[in-house]
Amino acid sequence: MDKHWWKEAVVYQIYPRSFMDSDGDGIGDLNGITQRLPYLRELGIDVIWLSPVYQSPNDDNGYDISDYRAIMADFGTMEDFDRMLARAHELGLRIVMDLVVNHTSDEHRWFVESRKGKDSPYRDWYIWRPGKPDGSAPNNWGSAFSGSAWKYDEATDEWFLHLFSPKQPDLNWDNPKVRDAVFDMMDWWCQKGIDGFRMDVISLISKPEGLPDGVPGETGYAPSGCANGPHVHEYLQEMNRRVLSRYDLITVGEASGVTLEEAAKYANAQGTELNMVFQFEHVGEGAGIPGRFGKWDAPKMPLPMWKAILSKWQVGLQDRAWNSLYLSNHDQPRCLSKFGDDSEEYRVLSAKMLGTCTHMMQGTPYVYQGEELGMTNAYFDDVSDYRDIESINAYNDLTKNHGVPHDEMMGYLKRISRDNARTPMQWDGSANAGFTTGTPWIRVNPNYTSINAEAELGDPDSVFSYYQKLIRLRHENDIVVYGDYELLLPDDEDLFVYRRTLDDRQLVVICNFSRKTLQRPEALKAAIPEDAEVFIGNYAEDDRENVRPWEAVVYEIRNSEFGIRN
Ligand code: TEU
Numbered sequence: 236m237d238k239h240w241w242k243e244a245v246v247y248q249i250y251p252r253s254f255m256d257s258d259g260d261g262i263g264d265l266n267g268i269t270q271r272l273p274y275l276r277e278l279g280i281d282v283i284w285l286s287p288v289y290q291s292p293n294d295d296n297g298y299d300i301s302d303y304r305a306i307m308a309d310f311g312t313m314e315d316f317d318r319m320l321a322r323a324h325e326l327g328l329r330i331v332m333d334l335v336v337n338h339t340s341d342e343h344r345w346f347v348e349s350r351k352g353k354d355s356p357y358r359d360w361y362i363w364r365p366g367k368p369d370g371s372a373p374n375n376w377g378s379a380f381s382g383s384a385w386k387y388d389e390a391t392d393e394w395f396l397h398l399f400s401p402k403q404p405d406l407n408w409d410n411p412k413v414r415d416a417v418f419d420m421m422d423w424w425c426q427k428g429i430d431g432f433r434m435d436v437i438s439l440i441s442k443p444e445g446l447p448d449g450v451p452g453e454t455g456y457a458p459s460g461c462a463n464g465p466h467v468h469e470y471l472q473e474m475n476r477r478v479l480s481r482y483d484l485i486t487v488g489e490a491s492g493v494t495l496e497e498a499a500k501y502a503n504a505q506g507t508e509l510n511m512v513f514q515f516e517h518v519g520e521g522a523g524i525p526g527r528f529g530k531w532d533a534p535k536m537p538l539p540m541w542k543a544i545l546s547k548w549q550v551g552l553q554d555r556a557w558n559s560l561y562l563s564n565h566d567q568p569r570c571l572s573k574f575g576d577d578s579e580e581y582r583v584l585s586a587k588m589l590g591t592c593t594h595m596m597q598g599t600p601y602v603y604q605g606e607e608l609g610m611t612n613a614y615f616d617d618v619s620d621y622r623d624i625e626s627i628n629a630y631n632d633l634t635k636n637h638g639v640p641h642d643e644m645m646g647y648l649k650r651i652s653r654d655n656a657r658t659p660m661q662w663d664g665s666a667n668a669g670f671t672t673g674t675p676w677i678r679v680n681p682n683y684t685s686i687n688a689e690a691e692l693g694d695p696d697s698v699f700s701y702y703q704k705l706i707r708l709r710h711e712n713d714i715v716v717y718g719d720y721e722l723l724l725p726d727d728e729d730l731f732v733y734r735r736t737l738d739d740r741q742l743v744v745i746c747n748f749s750r751k752t753l754q755r756p757e758a759l760k761a762a763i764p765e766d767a768e769v770f771i772g773n774y775a776e777d778d779r780e781n782v783r784p785w786e787a788v789v790y791e792i793r794n795s796e797f798g799i800r801n
Contacts, residue, residue, distance in 0.1 A: 241485035244281035245706045246601045250565045253659045256671035265315040276326045279706040284331040284433050294402040299340040303420045329430035336417045337436045338403040361404050362396035375448045376459040381632040398456040408440040421478045431485035438490035441466040462492025471508040488512040495551040502556035511557045516544045531647040549720040558598030563606045568655040572612035584785040587701045587773035591787035592746040594705040609698035612655040613680040622677045626652040663689035741792040747782045767792045
């Protein structure tokens with residue numbers, strides 16, 4: 236298998252608004268990030284993915300960009316950015332920018348010009364259509380943020396497409412002038428010395444010919460047929476030829492709606508498009524058991540189904556593409572609360588177990604800010620504490636238009652609102668967790684007094700110290716990066732067990748996704764020779780008979796002709 240630095244790297248995602256505020260305005264900023272770079276060096280990560288810091292009216296927390304070559308005033312200046320970039324490079328850290336080019340802000344110059352009239356030279360930079368004869372929208376597509384994906388423009392009697400908020404009009408990638416402008420901007424950032432791009436909903440940029448109605452009844456943009464559209468690979472290969480291939484970058488596409496077969500194209504080993512993609516099946520999109528209201532009431536996925544999905548991606552991309560590995564990001568609830576157990580008794584154990592389960596797989600791991608501390612959902616029970624446009628729109632839509640009672644809706648928000656991941660980073664036990672000396676833009680999770688970086692940095696048994704070790708083991712052992720993957724005990728409803736193999740070495744990874752103490756199945760005992768050594772584990776003592784609550788233990792086996800010892 237081809238070796239690359241981006242396969243061996245561990246990426247850390249910073250959500251700048253919530254990471255560190257240096258000037259007391261309650262909003263994280265670039266100088267705050269610069270202050271905290273040594274912390275990330277200490278953790279051992281290699282690459283930082285910055286959620287957008289570009290100029291934006293902040294309708295979707297920066298995923299609505301009004302100037303790709305300027306910094307949002309909340310976050311500082313371009314000089315602050317340059318200082319942060321230089322300091323990161325001094326510390327051996329690479330910086331990946333969030334490229335949001337499926338859409339711009341409606342305040343971007345391009346759209347301001349486009350909406351001026353049908354004869355504007357920028358008209359075709361966006362997707363404008365007349366309504367249907369009955370006066371309704373051009374088709375039945377929905378927005379990811381509730382409601383229609385079309386907004387009517389009185390001045391020109393046409394509608395424009397927005398798969399997200401009405402302040403996020405979709406760019407028309409079929410227009411070569413749009414591609415020229417995007418590639419020129421990307422090159423400008425590469426010339427500044429950045430090290431890669433995370434590409435926002437890049438799988439949606441090529442819309443289906445004729446923009447036909449989608450599958451009725453599905454929610455959001457899912458029925459639009461925009462995912463993996465007719466020209467998406469053509470446009471990414473053009474991007475690769477004209478920009479990406481000219482620099483030593485790491486690139487990851489956020490590929491909403493991607494399938495395994497499509498991912499093998501986006502992340503193909505020939506390197507003609509991107510290094511890897513984020514797929515969404517294991518976090519419930521396009522897989523699992525859908526709810527009546529999409530993700531909001533989707534039931535928890537049974538572990539065998541979850542294991543099968545992750546294993547499908549591990550085996551399905553092996554030797555022909557590359558996986559990203561993640562359980563958390565700024566759009567997902569905290570993985571500890573979603574997949575683990577954030578109770579006082581099991582929080583630390585299950586945080587370490589989830590880290591082990593993810594980081595021992597084949598692919599590039601992504602650590603979301605605070606995940607390395609075992610941060611949990613905030614569980615805000617007052618709707619006024621939420622800030623996320625997706626959550627607020629869903630609350631209004633489902634309670635007002637779908638009869639969902641307030642308490643039921645609050646249950647959905649507490650469980651999976653994106654704001655659960657966007658509460659301020661918990662640095663220490665002082666006011667506002669050391670995030671700001673001002674009033675934070677969103678409430679700090681009240682458990683910061685016990686869950687914070689200062690308390691964990693000196694503690695060898697902390698989640699932070701455990702993540703340090705996971706990252707170090709990946710850096711020191713090719714088997715963790717390049718070893719083949721095989722799922723064991725596929726039907727077990729509590730245990731996730733898999734094997735990694737490289738040359739004459741094996742790792743057997745055992746993860747208990749329950750509070751139960753389970754007797755080890757005979758098949759499992761048979762997979763672990765007596766003198767196998769513990770590679771990493773979240774319990775102090777090894778117990779060969781049982782698997783304990785939320786236990787993660789990885790055994791290293793040499794001379795993989797199992798049982799044969801030299
Ligand atoms: O998210 C893509 C997306 O589809 C999200 O709506 C996400 O899948 C959903 O919230 C999960 O329920 C990207 C960015 O990561 C997100 O923050 C932006 O809001 C969105 O695109 C629009 O730019």
